[in-house]
Amino acid sequence: MTTAAARRLRKDHMNHLRLIASFLLALALCACASSPSASQKADDGHTAQSDPEETDTRKPETESASLSPLHADGTQLLDDRNDPVVLQGYSTFGINCKPEFVNEAMFRFLKDEMGSQVIRLAMYTADSNGYCTDGDQKELEGLIDKGVQAAVSTGQYVIIDWHILSDGNPAQYQDQAKDFFGKVSKKYAGNPGVIYEICNEPNGSDVTWPVVKSYAEAVIPEIRANDKNALILVGTPQWDQAETEAGKDLLEDAGNMMYTVHFYAATHKDQQRQDLSTAYDQKLPMFVSEFGITEASGNGTLDEQSGQAWIDLLDQDRISRVAWAISDKEEASSIFKPGTDPDSPSLSDLTEWGQWLRQVYTGKDTDDDKNSQGKSESGQKPVGAKSGDSGLKATLKQSNTWNSDGMTFTQFDLTLANHSDQPVSGWSETLEFTKDVTIDQSWNGDISASGRSVTVKPGQYHSTIQTGESVKDIGFIVKSDGMVKER
Known part of the structure; x- marks a missing residue:
C-alpha cells in the first residue's frame, strides 16, 4: 500500500468513526430531551460538544453576535439584560460627499484603535447630491447598506441618519422620509445593531418643536410597521439644542426612542450644558448623535477645556455620544488629515481632533506630533x-x-x-x-x-x-x- 493510499484509508476510517459518534450523540440527546435539566443545559449552551470541525463551520464570521438589542428606560439606554449602556463612536461626513470612507477597513480601525462602538451614516437629504434633490437614490441606498454591513460585521452599532441641514424643516421632505424609513426598516427589521435617526438638526425660525413632533408622528409609524423594537432617535429644533422644549411635550406611543442633542464645545458652553441638565431633570432620554470641540461651523479653534466639561457631564448622566466627522476634509472637525487613504488608515493620519478623541475614548495618547496639524482653520484665503x-x-x-x-x-x-x-x-x-x-x-x-x-x-x-x-x-x-x- 502506498503512503497516499494509507492516508486515504485512515481518513475514511476517521470519517466512519465521526458518523458513528454523531449518531450515538443524537440518540443520547433524544433520550434526554424531556428532562428539565437537559433542556436547561441546552438553553445555557452546556450540552456535550460536537465535532470541533463542525463547530468551526457554524461559528459566525463577524462580530455581530456581540450586539445586544438596546432600549430606553427613563433617561437611560439599556441592553437586553437591563444594564446601562453608554455608546461612543464616530459619524461619517456626508456619505454623499465622502463615500470612500464607508468601508470595513475604516470602521475596523475606528473600533480597534479609536474606541468606537457605533458608526453614524450621515446621508444628506438636500445638500451635496442629496437623497431628495440631485442625488442617486439607488446608489445612496447601496452605500447605506454597505455601511450597515461594515459596521455590524465589526461588532458596532450603526445609525442611519436622515441628515437634513439646509432643508431645515423636516416636513419639507416628509413623504420621502416615510418611504425611505419604511424601506430600510423592512430590510433591517430585527437587526439589533441598526438605529434610526429620523431628522438631523431641524432648524429655522419657523421650525418649532410642534413642527418636529408632527413630522416624527408621521415617520415613526413607518418604522414601527416593520420593527416594533428598533431604537429611534428624534432631533430637536435649533440644530438639536432645544431639548428642553421637547422635554415639556414628549412624543406619545413612539415606542423605543430617544431625543438627540448636538454641541460644538468652542461655541456651546455653560448655557447649553445647563440646558442638557435641565432636560435630564425632565426625565428626557437623550443621545448626543453629533458633537465636536470646534466652533459650531465645524472649523476654527479646538476648545479642549469646554470639550472635557461636556464629556464629564455626559459621563455623569450616562449619555451616549458620537463625534463628527470621519473625513479628511481640510477643516478642524475632520478626524483624519487631508490625503488619508480611507482603505488603510493609521494613527499617523489623525488630526489634533482625532488624537484628542482617541485619548478621551481609549485613554491612549497617540505618538504623533500634536502640533503638526489640526490647528489651521481652512486652507482657503479670506475673501x-x-x-x-x-x-x-x-x-x-x-x-x-x-x-x-x-x-x-x-x-x-x-x-x-x-x-x-x-x-x-x-x-x-x-x-x-x-x-x-x-x-x-x-x-x-x-x-x-x-x-x-x-x-x-x-x-x-x-x-x-x-x-x-x-x-x-x-x-x-x-x-x-x-x-x-x-x-
Missing part, C-alpha cells in the same frame, strides 16, 4: 478683511458653494476681532455682495439680507466682544441666482 463701523475687524471666508434647484448656495464664515482697548457691545456689521442674496441658513448671530447687503448683529452669543477677543463661529449660507462674492 476680505476690513474694519467695520463698530471698530471690529471683519474677515469673511467663502468656505463652500453648491447648486440646487437652479439656485447657487454659498457658505460664508465670519471672524470678528476686537483690536481696540475697549470692549465692543451692540455691534453691527454690514457686508456687501456682488448679487442680490437671501439668507438660507445662519448661526450664532442675528443675520438678515436686503438686496446685495447682509447685516450681522449679535444673537444669543457674542453680544459683547472683549478687548483682544476674536469671534470665529458666526456664519451663514446665502442663496442667489449665480455665483456670489463679497464686494
